[in-house]
Amino acid sequence: MDVATSLFLVQDAILNGAIYSLVGVSLVLIFAVTRVIFIAQGEFVAFSTLTFAALEAGKVPKAGGLLILLGMMAYIASLIRERSSLTKTRVFVLVLADVFVPILIVCLAAFLAPLQLGFVVEALLTFLLIVPMGPYIYRVVFEPLAEASVLVLLIASFGVHLALTGLGLGFFGPEGANTSSLVTRSFTVGELTITGQSLVVVGTTVALFIAFAGVFGRTLFGKALRACASNRLGARLVGIPTGVAGQITFGLAALLGCVCGILIGPILTVYYDSGFMIGLKGFVAAIIGALGSYVVTAAAALVVALVEAFSSFYVSAYKEIVVFTLLVPVLLWRSLRSPHMVGRS
Amino acid sequence: MMRHSTILWQLAVFIGAAVVTQTRLVDDYTASLVVYIGIAGIVAIGLTLLTGVGGMTSFGQAAFVGLGAYTTAALNVRFGMSPWETLPCSLVITGVSALLIGGITVRLAGHFLPLGTIAWGLSLYFTFGNIEWLGGHDGLRGIQPIALGSLVLVEPKAYLLVVWIAVAIAVVLTSNLLNSRIGRALRSLREEAAVGAAFGVDANRLKLVVFVYAALLAGTAGWLYAHFQRSVAPGSFGIVAGIEYLLMAVIGGPGHVVGAIAGSALVTVVRDQLQNALPSLLGSIGNYETVVFGCLIVIILQTSQRGIGPVLFGFLDRRRLSIDDGEQLPLLRSQDARERLLTVRQLTKRFGGLVAVKDVDLVVARATIVGLIGPNGAGKSTTFNLIAGSIAADSGQIDFNGEDIRLFSQPKIASCRLARTFQHPHVVHDMTVIENVMLGAHVRGQIGFLGAMLRMNRAEERRLLRTAYEQIRRVGLEKVAFSTAGNLSLGELRLLEIARALCLDPLLVMLDEPAAGLRVGEKRALANLLRDLRQQGLGILLVEHDMSFVMSLVDDLFVLNFGSLIARGRPAAIREDEAVLKAYLGTAA
Structure with missing residues (x-):
């Protein structure tokens, strides 16, 4: 392999690594607050790309139907769960938040989409359509399971993944989509061509990353969210609404997924089920970070992308196998270091 | 132990059902559905044992089905080996792979274990699809059917019998296992791994054996699948298939063998209906079954984590155990109890900067009751756990009946005849x-x-x-x-x-606050029991807060404070000891 090829592979890896790190960081975030290992994070990414692509083409995005459906599910789930303590105000609030808001968003998207108002409006519309799905999913699936074990939550998140992939095919259809680059200029450094898009991807990731680390490490808001994970009851006793914290977290994760989705649009053709593989790569990174460290996860995401890039050059067909097999020794190492080991051997 | 009449009933129902399937009442389509239910049921039985009993959840079980199926397919298509020749090969390949994979997997702690199964499940799935010799993404076609003598099993009705005999064998073997000494140890692993360890269960070894057994069931199912389908493709062995098998086990209920088959029936029939009936109804193609399965998983986890097995088939579980006047188990053959049963020297344990136990010496002679007391946080429980081996000491010596057991594993300590109870009762x-x-x-x-x-x-x-x-x-x-x-x-x-x-059959019993939560009468009975045991020559080490209970009972007392031994002696002397009074009551002003 010559220098140019390896530089190209490294560049490719940095680009993918940035995406994986955003997914990985979302997983760490969700796990830190709710103890859910959220396998379906990749679906937010894929659905966002498909939505953004539709908006870019001036079409009404099909995510609207999914949003309304999830809103209805959240509404019904809340009605069933709170059936003994429902008040008129509560029902009104639920109707507003779960039925009215999604319909409003969809109408807005349907009205604005044909006008093709440019990147900012389209991106904002994508956020509006995708981000509320996060809290809805949390309310329908995970809030009732808040006291359950990590394992039960993991199985449930596989359930969400299955359901979302099925719904994704139903709503978005089997066609793939990609979007045009945000920045079309590219620069040449030596033998290497650096596309503007890759700079945008890396720049956005770094900015988001710094913002997140700051919010979670240093603000009271971040600390309150973290408290929910380590001791739910304790968090409630000091006045943190744990259910709301879960919803916020899933909203933030969906937002990060959205950013990812918009960023990869120009790089990759995305199908309704493309999210799973992207999600799993981020998941590998998050595991290496022991689902706890944002910094290690980001670094690990880069390593995963490098391994993937170089193994796709040497043993192209086996690149997925290499990535997932590498996870096994990592798990073993993580598990030996974890504190709750019983017994001496 | 299942009642024999129950077993006979099950057998009768089974044979009756088998006869019905051979009549005209059952068409070929239904028969092949029943075949698939049986095949998936075998996988689900293994999985319910892993998940519900051993506490190991596998998302990768489909990969083992794939190993079994691909082994027989490749040997049959590439080398023309007959299905009966490939069956042992399928089992060996699956078993050896499970041994290698499981050797790492079962050592993973907590949620790392299911994550590990996702990792190797995906790796194996991608391996099937990327090896040209195995047909790549298209898989292998033209696999021979199974033949019994001159009878070639192509018809679903005939194949059904073979599959369900295999199911019956799996059910019987697994149920027998669950109702045995090994089975009870397994059932303790999920909730109370500490108990198993304290009583000599080698958890990792047991988990590995169960892991391999579940994989062999999956491999057998794979072999059956390959020769019924007559083709294999990687798509059937991916992570989604793995989740479907898990769903079957979850529906059936953890550790419920018959429930697992019911789960398999439900999932298989629902999938069939959704793939065939719904599209013709709605006029479009979609993955409705994944949506339904996804929702089903969530709903079951939210509403009934015990599954449908105990509700539907609970009557099969009602076992009547009869006690006879026959002999008891033979006693453990080991050395007789020495006079100085337990001698602890210079025992030390640090947790980070905190020295929890420092240079503690302790002696328990046979036929004595020894108390270990001290204020809260004195290090009593830590000392107790160090001796029992549930935490490792940093230094010191624990001499039990002539052997230094400090570095022994917990199961090995148990087989030296040292038994313990837990401060917070641990029962299954x-x-x-x-x-x-x-x-x-x-x-x-x-x-x-x-x-x-x-x-x-x-x-x-x-x-x-x-x-x-x-x-x-x-x-x-x-x-x-x-x-x-x-x-x-x-x-x-x-x-x-x-x-x-x-x-x-211990030489030494270590009791961690046995009187806490007992009423007065119960305490008196307990004290009498302990005196009886002392009479019989047992050594007893007692950690206890109830002073009147301790003082009336023990021969010797050790008092800890801040991790160090501050006094030792007879109860009467300890009562007068100044250091002890100071530790309990504080310094007089």
Whole structure:
């Protein structure tokens, strides 16, 4: 392999690594607050790309139907769960938040989409359509399971993944989509061509990353969210609404997924089920970070992308196998270091 | 132990159902559905054992089905080996792979274990699709059907019999296993790994054996699948298939063998209906079954984590255990108790900067009751756990009946005849009291995994039962011997713990606050029991807060404060000891 090829592979890896790190960081975030290992994070990414692509083409995005459906599910789930303590105000609030808001968003998207108002409006519309799905999913699936074990939550998140992939095919259809680059200029450094898009991807990731680390490490808001994970009851006793914290977290994760989705649009053709593989790569990174460290996860995401890039050059067909097999020794190492080991051997 | 009449009934139902399937009432389409239910049922039985019993959830079980299927497919298509020749090959390949993969997987702690199964599940899936010799993404076609003599099993109706005989064998072997000494140890692993370890269960080894067994069931299912389908493709063995198998086990209920088959039936029929009926109804193609399965998983986890098995087939589980007057288990053959049973020297344990136990010396002679007391945080429980081996000491010596057991594993310590109870009772809630107590005699049994599956353990089980009942009677729990342990009061749980410890046939019993939560009468009975045991030559080490209980009972007292020994002596002397008074009451101003 010559220098140019390896530089190209490294560049490719940095680009993918940035995406994986955003997914990985979302997983760490969700796990830190709710103890859910959220396998379906990749679906937010894929659905966002498909939505953004539709908006870019001036079409009404099909995510609207999914949003309304999830809103209805959240509404019904809340009605069933709170059936003994429902008040008129509560029902009104639920109707507003779960039925009215999604319909409003969809109408807005349907009205604005044909006008093709440019990147900012389209991106904002994508956020509006995708981000509320996060809290809805949390309310329908995970809030009732808040006291359950990590394992039960993991199985449930596989359930969400299955359901979302099925719904994704139903709503978005089997066609793939990609979007045009945000920045079309590219620069040449030596033998290497650096596309503007890759700079945008890396720049956005770094900015988001710094913002997140700051919010979670240093603000009271971040600390309150973290408290929910380590001791739910304790968090409630000091006045943190744990259910709301879960919803916020899933909203933030969906937002990060959205950013990812918009960023990869120009790089990759995305199908309704493309999210799973992207999600799993981020998941590998998050595991290496022991689902706890944002910094290690980001670094690990880069390593995963490098391994993937170089193994796709040497043993192209086996690149997925290499990535997932590498996870096994990592798990073993993580598990030996974890504190709750019983017994001496 | 299932009643024989129950087994006969099951057999009768099974044969009756088999006969019905051969009549005209069942068409080929239904018959092939029943074949698929059986094949998936075998996988789900293995999975329910792994998940529900061993506490290991596998998302990668489909990969083992794939290994079994691909092995027979490749050998058959590429080398023309007959299905009966490839069956052992399928099993060997699956078994050896499971041994290698499981060797790493079962060592993973907590949620790392299921994550590990995702990792190797995906790796194997991608491996199937990327090896040209295995047909790549298209897989292999033209696999021969199974032949019995001149009878070639192509028709679903004929194949159905083969599949369901395999299912029946799997059900019988697995149920036998669950109702054995090994099975009880397995059932304890999910909730109470600490108990298993304290009574000599080698958890990692047991988990590995179960892992391999579940994989072999999956491999068998794969072999059956390949010769029915007559083709294999990687798509059938991916992570989604793995989740579907898991769903079957979840529907059936953890550890419920018949439930797993019901889960398989439900999932298979629903999938069939959604793939065939719904699209023609709605006029479009979609993955409706994944949506339904996804929702089903969530709904079951939210509403009934115990699954449908116990509700539908609970009557099959009602087992009647009969106690006879026959012999008990043979006593453990080891050295007789020495005069100085336990000698602890310079025992030290640090947690980070905190020295929890510092240079503690302790002696327990045979036929004595020794108390270990001290204010809260003195290091009593840590000392206790260091001796029992549930935490590792940093330095020092623990000499038990002539052997230094400091570096021994917990199971090995148990087989040296050292038994313990727990401060917060650890019992397996969904087992009966007597089953919990039988767990205590784990190291006294001989018959292992295979023997249990083939029911060669009847005599031993009878003796085990008798031994356990004897100890239950001794602590006065015979009225609740056959109730579920989860229903006991705190006092009864403490007595159960003591009965379980006695079942080990110990030389030394270590009791962690046995009197806490007991009423006055119960305390008196407990004190009498401990005196009896002392009479019989047992050594007893007691950590206890109830001073009148301790003082009336013990021969010797050790007092800890801030991790160090501050006094040792007879109860009367300790009462007057200034250092002890200071530790308990503070310095006089």
